[in-house]
Amino acid sequence: MKLLNLNITFEQYNGVSELNEQDAVLCENAEKALSSSYSPYSKFRVGTAIRLASGEIILGSNQENLAYPSGLCAERVALFSIGSAYPYAVIESMAITAQTDAFEILKPVTSCGGCLQVMAEFERKQASPIEVIFYCLNGEVLKVPSVQSLLPFSFVEDRLGAKA
Template identity: 35%
Template sequence: MIQDKEFHFSFREIDDITELPHALQELLVQSKNAVSNAYAPYSGFKVGASVLLENGTIVSGGNQENASYPVGLCAERVTLSAASALHSNNAVVALAVTACGINSHIDKPVAPCGICRQTILEYEERFNRNIEIILQGESGKIYWIFSVKDLLPLYFGNNDLTNTNHS
């Protein structure tokens, strides 16, 4: 029998940064500052990301492009990898992502790509806790999402690797 199914998720759309809790306001500001660390000479699309760790530390990074396009790194993966390398036993509590166009103004939230969504999921599963995600362009609305699983329906996670030895 064929059945139609649907995915639904809730998120918050926010008009002004002051409507966020203070810690998430600071995280969003830091992600905007991280845009200046982005290296995007080919696309002109600069992205900054910041993560808040459970110990209160904020780690930030920007996307890093390469002339061989597929080998560039998104800001989210740069930031998550740096946080893991520097603070390996601290769970990620929240992630903020912002973007800036070199030749255009971005006035809407920019969401993580599929690879980044999968990477965020790995950190949720590693520490067994949801990661709140804050998204904004240079200006405009802010999206507050409560887990990457909302952005990645039918995700592939560590529980799908039942026949392998993983910890």
């Protein structure tokens, strides 16, 4: 038996104002994405902005449905839009934030497991890291250099993509 440890490295900031201009603009766009959230049931709005290597920024917001499993998280809305419209684009960075009128969110909201798996697939497909910024409106920012560090045991089975 071996006992192994995993460590992740990330940057922590007091607010968006401490980020470089490119990352601050990405966060501003994630905030803009909040306005298109369809969240009448949870009233919990999530916005995502993704910067492509071309410099283009793609937005996504959570989209709920009365039949809860039929909704989709902001991260997957944006990622699947990129997969559909820009199948060969390289993703450099993504910013994710959340907002609700029910209470003040005091810590950055992180992605769910399903979104992390999809993010990991995009990172694997492009064979380069995707930087992820989680931030709290008017508060703390966490910046992670790669999805791999967030989901080190993502589902991977190379034989599923192999030709028979």
